Amino acid sequence: MSSRSESKKAAREARLAAEQEEAAKQRRQRTWSLIGGAVLLAAIIVVALIVISSSDSGDDGSDSGDVALFDGIPQSGNALGDPDAPLTMVEFADLQCPFCKEYTANVLPDLVEKYVKSGDLRMELNLLTFIGPDSQTLAASAYAAGDQDLMWQWTDTAYARQGTENSGYVDSDFIDSVSEAAGADPEQVNQEAGSSAVxxxxxxxxxxxxxxxxxxxxxxxxxxxxxxxxxLDVQQLETSQFEDAIDQQLSDAK
Amino acid sequence: MSRLWADRPTTVATILTLVGIGIAGYLTYVHYEGLSPVCTTGGCERVQASSYSEIGPIPVALLGLIGYVLILFSLFVPGELGRAMTFMFTLTGFAFSIYLTYLELFVIDAICQWCVGSAVVMTLLFIASAVRLLRPAAPARPAPG
Structure with a gap:
């Protein structure tokens, strides 16, 4: 009788152990399925982010910018507009900086049309080279184009063709093509770019x-x-924010 | 809530997530305010000015902030599904942090202390979330026989 009860107990324990093992196995399978799903989903998201990030980071196209915008406006070196204009706005930019490109494409044309052409505002462009070696090459060539009074056309074109920073896109072909599109003499630009004046x-x-x-x-x-x-503090690179500041300064000057 | 604090990996993950929210929140703030981040490595401005600092119209800092908020939310979702969600979010953040660190070192050629800080936090979060998901669960109580 006692041995029968012991064998029943042993059988029950064996069944429980088997059930526990089966439950643990199922838990492990479920966990690994979840891990697999999580890894797959994460991989899809990361690849998508990297693809968008890479495609956003610049193009090496052959846009020409809006060089006609500066037709008929006096230029001297890095200055644009009437030297006797009541207001001066100085911009600090790096030709590899994407936000500078954004400003030049979206805000600058409006300001030039409204304030520079009317003789209310003159602009100066100070080029910095903090992003990297390509910034240095670009700035030197832009200032060299300024020697032909074409710095603004040159920078506008360089922004339009801006590539990925420090990728080495600023080679001699790039510089020459920008000079040509800006209406500058490429040889003269290259010569002047290495000068002590620049x-x-x-x-x-x-x-x-x-x-x-x-x-x-x-x-x-x-x-x-x-x-x-x-x-001039602006929260966003929007024309209206610049207009508010310029209008305020103009009314103060009058 | 008391169960959350009794669970060490979850506690660690919660604290790390709050640190991450602080870093990403600060970088998002300086991005939209047009300010320069406080920087001791000298490369923050270059990283901030890089075209890689935005994905489409969204600043990477804001993406990070959204990611950390999702992680925080997932930490409060009970059960294995919640732990798997945290694991998925932190794995995504960890992998993307590797990509961003690669960009800093080899493409932008500048290091931003805040980005490195966030990458470290995300790495630790990934480890904590993996521990939460993989550690053996308590054995099931035997059913009455």
Whole structure:
């Protein structure tokens, strides 16, 4: 009797152990299925993000910018507009900076049409080279184009063809094609880019940025021509925000 | 809630997620305010100015913030499904952090301390979430025979 009850107990324990093992096995299978699903989903999301990020990071197209925008506007070196305009706006930019490109494509044309062409505003462009070696090459060539009074056409075209930063897209073919599209003599640009006058311009821009406490691009200073300039703070690179600041300064100047 | 705090990997993950929200929130704030982040590595501005700092119209910092909020939310979802959700979000964040760190080192050529901090937090979060998901569950109570 006792041995029969013991064998029943042993059978029950064996059944329980088997059930527990089966339950544990099912739990493990479920966990690994969830892990597999999570890995698959994560891989899809990450690949999608990387593809979008890479395709967003610049194009090496052959856009020409809007060089006609500057037709008929006086230029001298890095300055655009009537030298006697009551207001001056100084921009600090890096030609590899995507937000500078955004400003140049979306805001600058409106400001040029409304304020520069009317003689109310002159602009100066100070090029910084903090993003990398390609910024240095671009800035030198842009200032060199300024020697032909075509710096604004040159930078507009360089932005339109902006590639991925520090990818080495700024080779001699790139510089020559930008010079040609901007209407500048490529040989003269290349010659002038290596001059001490151009390196002085770049150093001057960096010094001016440091003096004004500029730490990001694009940044802007505004004020009466020949007078003290102050920081023009904009929350977004939108025309209306620049218009508000310029209108305020113009009414103060009158 | 008391169960949450009694569970060590979950507690660690919650604290890390709050740190991550702080970092990503700060970077999102400086992005939209057009400010320069406080920086001791000297490369934050270059990283911030990079075209890689946005994916489409969305700043990467905001994506990070959204990711950390989703992780926090998933930490409060009970059961294995909740743990799997946390694992999936942190794995995504961890893998994307590797890509962003690669960009900083080899493409943008600048290091941003905040991005490195977030990458470290995300790596630790991934480890914590893997431990939560993989650690053996308590054995089931035997059914009455």
């Amino acid at each position: 390196s002085q311009e770049i150093t001057k821009a960096a010094d001016a940025a440091q003096q004004a406490g500029i730490s990001s691009t694009p940044s802007f200073l505004i004020g009466p021509t020949g007078g003290d300039l102050t920081n």
